Amino acid sequence: MLKLALVDLKCSIASWRLWTLLGWLEVRQRYARSRVGPFWLTISMGVMIASIGVVYGTLFGQKMSDYLPFLASSLVMWNAFAQMVQEGSVAYINSGTYIRQASTPKLIYQLQVIWRNLVVLAHNFVIVLVLLVLFGVKSWEVLPLFIPGLALFLLNALWIGMLAGLLSARFRDLPQIIAALIQVAFYITPIIYKPTSLNRYAFIVEWNPLAYLMEIVREPLIGQAPSALTWGVTAGMALVGWPIALAMTGRYLKRIPYWV
Template identity: 75%
Template sequence: MLNLILTDLRASIASWRLWTLLGWLEVRQRYARSRVGPFWLTISMGVMIASIGVVYGTLFGQKMTDYLPFLSISLVMWTFFSQTVIEGSTAYINSATYIRQASTPKLIYMLQVVWRNLVILAHNFVIIVLLLAVFGVKSWETLPIFIPALLLYILNAQWIVMVVGLLSARFRDLPQIVASVMQIAFYITPIIYRPNALARFSLIVDLNPLAHLIELVRAPLIGQVPSAMTWAVAIGMAVIGWLVALLLTGRYLKRIPYWV
């Protein structure tokens, strides 16, 4: 079982030209014949950050030079994570034609989802760079930490996609449930408010693994070092999550064509 999924994983990674091309074409097709192209995503994200930043920054009494970079990083990184998970839940379903007609590694459809959203993340990340350029980088020393933090962030998104994609192929009501859960998670995760804003209900943040994942990639960009607890939660999630995802996918890999 484990050998089967590891073979599929290796074959999927080896087919990187296929899933990177498919992911890139999907992004281009969304904005075919548009002069601005995928940067419409950046414009939409920029407008949302500006709107939420002014309203909630005023309500929370925040200093805009600090709050806008905080908010932009939070929203851009959360959008990547939530959209990846939501789209991942329908990855096998939407690729049913390819799965039934072509003998390809199954995990390429999971890798394709993550890659497609990484392309979108790269477009939206322009906003973060601009705001950091305008308001200044808080600490150049913490910026390199962002690279391993982002890799760990992506690894966690990938195993979650593998799990929800497989379960959604079997249980067709699950994609709607996943979308609803991600919507709820947005409100209980410190994205538009700072983690210390819930002083009386700090357990909501402390026991929320998504809060630690967001903090992992946000902290280095706002001049902070992620805590040891944040690293431990993120690494623990990655190790346990990948083990579960591989075992689960390996067990039901051959049934995917019949489910979709």
């Protein structure tokens, strides 16, 4: 089972021209004949960050030069994660026509989701860069840690999307459940508030794996080095999650065309 999934993954990665082209075309198609194009994503995200930043920054008594970069990096990365998981849950369903008609590696459709949302992330990340220029980079020493942090972030988003897509192809009510769970997770994960704000309810963050997934990419951007615990939890999530996702994919890979 695991061998079958690994072969499919290898063939999917080798077909990178296909899934990168399909992902890019989907982004372009959404904003066809628009003068601003995909940068509408950046504009809408910028407006949301500015609105939430002013309101919650004032309510929490935060210094804007610290809070806005924190909020921007949090919302931009959370939006990427949420979209990767939600779109991953319907990747096989939405590509059912291709799956039934052509013999292609199935994980191509999950890689397509990751690539498409990486393109969106690149557009939204402009906001983070602008705020870093305006308020200054807090620490050039820890900033490069964002790269390995982003790699762990994507690895975890991919295996979660793989499992969600496989189970959603079999159980069609699951995408709606996943969307609801992600919305709940948004409120219990430190995104618009800092982890230290919960005081006696800090256990909500300590036992929330998504909090560590956010910290691994956010902290280097705001001038803090992720703790050893953060690296350990996110790496552990990938080490545990990937074998499970691959084993499940290998077991049910041949059933996907019948499910979709």
